[in-house]
Amino acid sequence: MIELIRESTFGQLVRFASKNRIFQYPEEKNPDLWKQYVNEELSGKLAHHGHTGPHGEDSDTEDRPAQGLGGVRTRDAQIEAEKENSQSSDTSRTRDLDDTYNEASGVKIDPEKGRDIHLVAWAPNDSENPQNWSLSKKVFVTAEICILTFGVYIGSAIYTAGIEDVERVFGVSQVAATLGLTLFVAGYGVGPMLWSPMSEIPFIGRNPVYILTLLVFVVLQVPTALATNFGMLLAFRFLTGFFGSPVLATGGATLADIYTPKKRPYPIGIWGISAVCGPTMGPLVGGFAAQAKGWTWTIWELMWLSGFALVFLFFFLPETSSGNILCRRTRRLRKLSGNDKLKCQPELDAEKMTGKDIAMMCLVRPFTLNFLEPMVFLLNLYIALVYGLLYIWFESFPIVFTGIYHFNLGEEGLAFLGIFVGAMVVIPPYFTWLYLVQEKKVNDDGECQPEKRLPPACVGGFFVPICLFWFGWSARPDIHWIMPIVGSAWFSIAAFLLFNSVLNYLPDAYPDYAASVLAGNDLMRSSFGAGFPLFASAMYKNLGVGWASSTLAFLGIAFIPIPFVLYFVGERLRKNFSRHARKDF
Template identity: 55%
Template sequence: MPVPDLIRESFVGQLIYNFSGKRYFQYAEERPGFVCPRRFDPARRASWTGPDSEAATLSEKKPIPEQKQKEGEKDKNRVSVAEREEGATDTQDPRSRSSSDPERGIAVSDEKPDPNLVDWYGPDDPEHPMNWSLRKRCFVTFNLCLLTFSIYIGSAIYAPGIEDVAQKFGVSDVAATLGLTMFVVGYGVGPMFLSPLSEIPQFGRTNVYILSLLVFVVLQVPTALCKNLGALIPLRFLAGFAGSPPLATGGASLADMWAPEDRAVSIGLWGLAAVCGPVLGPLLGGFATQAEGWTWTIWILLWLSGASLVYLCVFLPETSSQTILHRRAVRLRRLTGNHALRTQAEIDAAHMTMGEVAQMTLIRPFVLCVSEPIVLFWNLYIALVYGIIYIFIASFNVVFIEGHGFNLGENGLAFMGLFVGALVTYAGFVPYAVLHLKPMFKNGIENFIPEERLPVAWVGSIFLPISLFWFGWTAAPSIPWIVPIIGSGFFTIGAFLLFQAGLNYLSDCYPRYVASVLAGNDFFRSMVGAAFPLFSTAFFHNLGVGQACSVLGGIAVAMLPIPFFLYKYGARIRSWSKYAD
């Protein structure tokens, strides 16, 4: 039964495929007329002598022209676990990988490849995510943005209901704020345990996303029905924990589909979706709390995430190359009866000990954070930005509700300044990425200098303190409310550019350990973001909005030299590291 590949690779598509006994949603290998590559078929392998004859088998009607021999890749079976554990080769463009098809200009090794190693059929293999059509990749990118937004909004949508929670449960506002902070702690801790599951070929990214989202949706029901704070806080933590995988692994899913020269635009859009969660959450939560109380912030979150779950079950395909190849290997083993067929990921997994797995998932993110100056500096910087995002939530209550007399719904509308700032920044960033960053890859990714990611961070580092000083010193009730809202818009300009530059820079500096670096960054910034709301209201009341924002602005000024320093000395620092490439 021919179906679109996108649906067949989705969670529902795989359920139908497996429960129907492989009769529905079949793959090319299972349809009549498929010719199995010669090296995988024991009955025909005797006539296979190496890459050239394999290419002839796959494309017998085309004469194979002479191809200049290129330097081959190192034998894949000798690549260390440390080099492969982060999925660095998983997201490679198939056009840069070793293949047996010299007609397409792919590097050919002098050594005969392992005949039992299941890889791509050629550089244009349609199952490789980087070979998907532009329309399909854009559609899947939108789906990942929707998934991220549906989780991220769960933190800030609760914020307008904090005072109502305090009144109904008879606790202080600080205690009620724990419902916000524990959610953030949950999605900071969760990736350390759940995200590594997406790197296991038998699981894949989509199954982890969908199953964790299902748990997230279910947890909203008892959360909305809570009658005391003792039940609310652990449920909010568990919800953040369960919803965490896409917040840390979404960037890896995009890297599965987009080549490095296009990645800045796609990850920028994903980052925009992440920013929209905390920004639009108070808008929806404010009107909901004002009309029906705090529980309706949770019911809205349930409807939004539940609708996303139903939609993504059908329209979010698997993007992990390791998982796609694993499924191919399973089909070829069944088709040929050759049970020795294995993917490189299966070979690597067979040689990994539990100690290596623990080091990869739990220990290495902290080691990199402490021992690598580049990682430490950016984690501190991004954590500051993240903390200020959440402290803004409290400052808006002080400025617009207490100072300008806004109600909860109107206070939520004040966050639109942050939203508009993010949209304008992304619209301006896209031409920069296309016209300036993309041409730098024309000589190959190996010649791209990671520090070229940092000039946009220069702009962001300047806008950040400008926004804080502007907002703080125009927050007085005597000044029109639109003035501080405009100032807040400059904050998201700075935040977006710093996130965009920082996360891409870390990924480029540590391609073999990108999962560990980004998981550590997510944990670090989430811990800081969770702590800030606990003292933010007292901070603004005791110092005053102007002085409090000046303190934050002063810290931002002190950290402003970081991107300039790393642009000048980053390459030298990387040369001292045993982790950086």
């Protein structure tokens, strides 16, 4: 627990205020520990050929020993070779080592390409490496990400309970009042395009992005609830969506920080349930409040939920970015030892980056990955369609359950529980498939061919039209209201299987750009989610519930082939038509 709090925003502020006297790290208590954090093999490679990868064929072979790490002569091998081949005295050998050899590894420094650096890296069982955290700590962090996701995601649907009151108070049409929903969704679609790549910068990390944006999100609920005109309401709804957005894309990258690819689908699935809970519980949480107190109470409820998440995460959410943790450790070691040669790989990478490179990474890369990578674009387009169908379909609930079955506002919110129940029902068979089938396709390094993540999506695609046909044609006065609610459960089954397949496929196919590709996914689906509700009411009134739902079902049928295509030809696309996807599978 001490380590957990120390890595939180609260813990880091306490360390800063106490000048590092409280919540100390092991190396601060025992400065001699810095040596165990230096990687001899990688330091030797830097000395030998200037980078930590294997040296090329043009590397100097004269100094290559018969044995050593990666073909690079380490300290012991070097000294042993000198004992056998050199007639020089111990004094001259020691002086030679001091002058021309990397102290951390004993490898001779190449005068042209070599770098005299003591590389700080993760030890195999380093407890500060997020991948090595205990299971209980990982589960706790996963729960925090789920709380944050629920606290933000509910902000879209909770507003819908007060739309009628917004129409009355501000004197606007239903379509105009719906803009409060769509602009919020648009905001959390655009936001991750900035926040997610920013969280990938090792010198920033995940926590500052999460906590600072969540703080602004909570504060902005006040002017939203106190809006004196309709334009003010819409402006702040967009801004709250924008600042609340990071976890909606970066949450998956955070889970990828702490879980191996073999086990990551399980927490991704749980995280997906928290995302489903937001839109489905929003009308229920906000319905009775809006019915009794008006639309402003839906915003106050959102502030209380997200405020609780802010306080909880401020004290207990640790940093999960391994690059950020390693950078901070390296800075501490340099300060404690006075050794300026201590550096880590993220720092070496940063030395090569210009301001233009950083801007490209933060502002351009998510868009290029989204639109120029064929696998990313096809899957994001499919998920966007499902997301758009979800939001346009949500607009039919008042027409069905208020207009046909005469539910009041609070009871209408209860109708969304069918979607939640469907998500609960699909978890056991999905996890069983993961355990019995998919884990067997994972290699010894805990990695899986990305296309092996797609079978659930192939199955889930069929449930979208099943749900919409069932819901549309069972919503009639002569059929009990439970039937359309049961039909709605099929949608969450479809969305769960599709979303989890894609959210696992993308980090596997683009491990170095996980947050950026997930941000692109969020942009696409939020764009559809923001636009579709604007014509939902007119479509359902003009076509009727049955044919309007059928029209959406036919769209769902048209997109069913996408995961099948990627399952069979995705590997060829990655290797031949992608610039950024991994090609070693």
